[in-house]
Amino acid sequence: MKAHGKLLGKPLGKALGKPLGTQNRTLWFWVFVGPFFLGLVLFTYVPLAWSVYLSFFDAHNTVSPTDFVGLDNYASMLRNEAFTDSLVTFAVFSAFIVPTTFVLSLALALMVNRVRRAQAFFRSVFFLPAACSYVVAALIWKLSIFNGVRFGLANTVLGWFGAEQIAWLSTTQPPWYWLVIATVRLWLQAGFYMILFLAGLQRISPTLYEAAAVDGARPGWQVLRHITLPQLRATSVAVTLLLVINAFQAFDEFYALLSDSQGYPPYARPPLVYLYYTALGQEQNLGFGSAGAVILALIIAVVTVGQARWFGLGGKED
Numbered sequence: 001m002k003a004h005g006k007l008l009g010k011p012l013g014k015a016l017g018k019p020l021g022t023q024n025r026t027l028w029f030w031v032f033v034g035p036f037f038l039g040l041v042l043f044t045y046v047p048l049a050w051s052v053y054l055s056f057f058d059a060h061n062t063v064s065p066t067d068f069v070g071l072d073n074y075a076s077m078l079r080n081e082a083f084t085d086s087l088v089t090f091a092v093f094s095a096f097i098v099p100t101t102f103v104l105s106l107a108l109a110l111m112v113n114r115v116r117r118a119q120a121f122f123r124s125v126f127f128l129p130a131a132c133s134y135v136v137a138a139l140i141w142k143l144s145i146f147n148g149v150r151f152g153l154a155n156t157v158l159g160w161f162g163a164e165q166i167a168w169l170s171t172t173q174p175p176w177y178w179l180v181i182a183t184v185r186l187w188l189q190a191g192f193y194m195i196l197f198l199a200g201l202q203r204i205s206p207t208l209y210e211a212a213a214v215d216g217a218r219p220g221w222q223v224l225r226h227i228t229l230p231q232l233r234a235t236s237v238a239v240t241l242l243l244v245i246n247a248f249q250a251f252d253e254f255y256a257l258l259s260d261s262q263g264y265p266p267y268a269r270p271p272l273v274y275l276y277y278t279a280l281g282q283e284q285n286l287g288f289g290s291a292g293a294v295i296l297a298l299i300i301a302v303v304t305v306g307q308a309r310w311f312g313l314g315g316k317e318d
Contacts (some may be wrong), residue, residue: 090248094243108194175267
């Protein structure tokens with residue numbers, strides 16, 4: 001009997017009760033995944049759990065409170081006009097940025113998908129802004145394009161046509177600051193969602209378009225409406241959900257564009273900006289701010305699940 005390879009007529013791995021190499025694969029799995037999993041737990045799940053814990057306490061200037069207040073922080077937050085106004089700000093922001101980004105990214109994907117030469121180049125060019133920091137992009141918009149003085153690019157262009165200069169970020173009637181916020185967000189994220197749509201377009205079978213041409217379908221809107229958009233349904237739902245979630249989480253561009261040495265103005269405060277000043281501002285009310293964060297997280301979850309159910313995401317047809 002051979003000492004290696006078999007034991008009592010059976011393969012050595014089976015005789016030991018498990019295939020050879022299983023322990024090594026498990027070990028290497030944790031070697032690669034372990035550090036990332038540990039970081040996820042320490043820097044994501046633990047802070048989230050501690051935030052929920054703080055929301056039930058009167059936590060002024062401390063992260064280890066002892067004065068339990070139950071649901072008082074939640075009740076006070078829901079009655080707070082500043083918090084409800086921040087939700088209105090989000091509604092206005094998302095009502096514009098979600099459909100606009102959706103249409104722009106889909107249009108870019110359709111154009112890039114039709115390109116036969118240098119497609120990778122155009123795909124990279126449109127995606128490149130997604131790698132830029134929101135803070136850096138906001139500062140470029142604030143200091144170089146919409147800085148409100150005659151040396152800014154926007155006011156320079158207006159000067160060519162004899163128009164007056166505009167203080168873009170401090171004019172509230174009309175609210176020109178929305179133009180600055182919306183354009184920087186569009187520039188930053190349209191390329192990312194273009195890649196998602198482009199991936200969906202490349203999964204559509206060319207035979208569908210060939211069959212449509214045989215049936216007499218006209219290229220353009222008719223093909224887009226009856227073939228392309230239905231085939232992009234799953235991608236469109238995913239893009240819409242991501243856009244709404246990202247709109248809820250808007251913070252960097254608002255804070256970098258509108259804040260100055262005197263603080264943040266009373267207008268255009270999305271929920272995260274308001275919670276930032278509540279928890280980390282002069283009041284240092286961590287319990288109150290944590291309650292608002294939990295409420296915001298629940299709103300995001302309800303909206304996301306509601307949209308997914310409304311669009312039928314995860315159904316049998318998907």
